[in-house]
Amino acid sequence: MDNWTLLGLLAGFLTTMGFVPQIVKGFKTKKMEDVSSGMLLLLGIGMFLWMVYGILIDSLPVIFWNAIALSLNVVLIVLKMKYHHT
């Protein structure tokens, strides 16, 4: 594996794991009011399409990162529904 591939994997790791601090914050504060449900929904659909695209082009990294990102996104959507009382 060359350095460029490693860079791509690190980039995918960060843009996937970036959602973890938001999950931790949501759990801790039990507040999700300021987090946009439109953002969660669009990102979720996008990640799902990335995953399908990854399956079609047979790219394991694309499938892998987007499957994890989609799971984290679903957790955020559940937190949003649970903690956004309006």
Add this chain to the structure above:
Amino acid sequence: MDNWTLLGLLAGFLTTMGFVPQIVKGFKTKKMEDVSSGMLLLLGIGMFLWMVYGILIDSLPVIFWNAIALSLNVVLIVLKMKYHHT
């Protein structure tokens, strides 16, 4: 351009433009308290690395989407600094 490439472009469009509703919400409510700064920071670094990776592998879509996503992310970081009074 085949249908799979179109699907990939649509996926990139959604995971990039997904941040727009959060920007609109932040501007409207002037509240960013519940949005995790750790998330914005990790995603920002990740998008920057994706962009560098795109330049290295000479992939215009990777450069293009991540440049836009990074710009939107910077807007969110500014909103977060502006509206998060603690």
